[in-house]
Amino acid sequence: xxxxxxxxxxxxxxxxxxxxxxxxxxxxxxxxxxxxxxxxxxxxxxxxxxxxxxxxxxxxxxxxxxxxxxxxxxxxxxxxxxxxxxxxxxxxxxxxxxxxxxxxxxxxxxxxxxxxxxxxxxxxxxxxxxxxxxxxxxxxxxxxxxxxxx
Amino acid sequence: xxxxxxxxxxxxxxxxxxxxxxxxxxxxxxxxxxxxxxxxxxxxxxxxxxxxxxxxxxxxxxxxxxxxxxxxxxxxxxxxxxxxxxxxxxxxxxxxxxxxxxxxxxxxxxxxxxxxxxxxxxxxxxxxxxxxxxxxxxxxxxxxxxxxxxxxxxxxxxxxxxxxxxxxxxxxxxxxxxxxxxxxxxxxxxxxxxxxxxxxxxxxxxxxxxxxxxxxxxxxxxxx
Numbered sequence: 001x002x003x004x005x006x007x008x009x010x011x012x013x014x015x016x017x018x019x020x021x022x023x024x025x026x027x028x029x030x031x032x033x034x035x036x037x038x039x040x041x042x043x044x045x046x047x048x049x050x051x052x053x054x055x056x057x058x059x060x061x062x063x064x065x066x067x068x069x070x071x072x073x074x075x076x077x078x079x080x081x082x083x084x085x086x087x088x089x090x091x092x093x094x095x096x097x098x099x100x101x102x103x104x105x106x107x108x109x110x111x112x113x114x115x116x117x118x119x120x121x122x123x124x125x126x127x128x129x130x131x132x133x134x135x136x137x138x139x140x141x142x143x144x145x146x147x148x149x150x
Numbered sequence: 151x152x153x154x155x156x157x158x159x160x161x162x163x164x165x166x167x168x169x170x171x172x173x174x175x176x177x178x179x180x181x182x183x184x185x186x187x188x189x190x191x192x193x194x195x196x197x198x199x200x201x202x203x204x205x206x207x208x209x210x211x212x213x214x215x216x217x218x219x220x221x222x223x224x225x226x227x228x229x230x231x232x233x234x235x236x237x238x239x240x241x242x243x244x245x246x247x248x249x250x251x252x253x254x255x256x257x258x259x260x261x262x263x264x265x266x267x268x269x270x271x272x273x274x275x276x277x278x279x280x281x282x283x284x285x286x287x288x289x290x291x292x293x294x295x296x297x298x299x300x301x302x303x304x305x306x307x308x309x310x311x312x313x314x315x316x317x318x319x320x321x322x323x324x325x326x327x328x329x330x331x332x333x334x335x336x337x338x339x340x341x342x343x344x345x346x347x348x349x350x351x352x353x354x355x356x357x358x359x360x361x362x363x364x365x366x367x368x369x370x371x372x373x374x
Contacts, residue, residue, distance in 0.1 A: 097289045097293075099289050099290065099293050099319075100289070100292065100293050103293050103296070103297070103315055106315065110311060
């Protein structure tokens with residue numbers, strides 16, 4: 001019994017302890033002029049879908065739910081955001097060359113088609129980020145058009 | 151219960167509270183120091199990466215290693231800028247990668263993807279190119295590096311997807327840099343709505359299907 005108590009206490013202390021470690025918050029008030037939505041003529045339904053499903057990790061502004069302000073969830077999220085933004089940042093879309101845009105659009109299509117993105121660990125809680133079949137079709141059609149127009 | 155007893159209990163309570171607070175502070179301190187130590191090491195690594203005046207081989211192994219333990223956008227750009235390698239080395243690594251895909255060898259293709267990241271990053275953008283050529287080459291390399299990076303960490307289906315765009319990048323690179331030997335642009339109409347690749351020989355060995363459909367395709371274009 002005593003051991004369990006000690007372990008519980010250690011865990012608790014560690015849990016409280018890690019809360020002191022600072023994380024960088026991915027938040028910004030301004031949307032740069034290079035943003036995907038600003039330079040492309042994106043239909044409203046698709047704008048909404050991309051913003052809900054992609055922008056949390058692929059832009060400079062994340063909508064943080066309360067549990068993501070607590071460690072270790074905040075770490076996991078921070079890592080995903082860092083990786084996500086390195087791969088693709090919708091806010092900086094127009095700074096890419098057309099070669100790179102074409103590459104990115106192709107990857108977006110493939111990832112939505114195969115269901116790789118949004119990540120399962122993300123849609124587990126953000127159920128509204130999931131793509132229904134029609135939503136996926138709509139978005140893929142739009143992205144394909146955009147890619148062909150480059 | 152007399153006053154004395156109550157006081158002792160209160161003091162005991164306070165003591166244990168103090169203890170756990172102390173514990174929390176200590177753990178927080180320890181984690182903070184370890185975390186900041188780690189950061190310090192990382193910084194040193196990137197600084198090390200800047201010194202690229204070593205032999206090409208040494209460079210290779212070092213860069214590969216760095217690639218495996220983390221890749222930030224910053225590293226990527228830095229690698230795309232510097233270097234004294236030439237386009238022939240890129241072609242050699244590209245063809246090795248192509249052969250690995252022809253042989254359905256996922257592990258080898260991963261390895262060669264990483265090698266290609268290095269040789270792409272080491273391309274010396276010669277000063278006798280025009281400004282537009284220079285900026286296009288930089289663009290091509292940046293794109294190709296990203297696809298090579300993905301190839302270095304994906305399953306074979308993904309590797310083939312990225313190989314398609316990588317092939318276009320390398321073809322566009324050759325249009326600027328030229329190549330010492332004759333290259334054949336080959337084309338398979340079945341894979342992903344039609345996909346091209348480069349080869350040193352006329353014989354068709356399809357990197358998109360491997361053993362499944364080794365001879366799908368035809369020579370589309372002869373370069374040089």
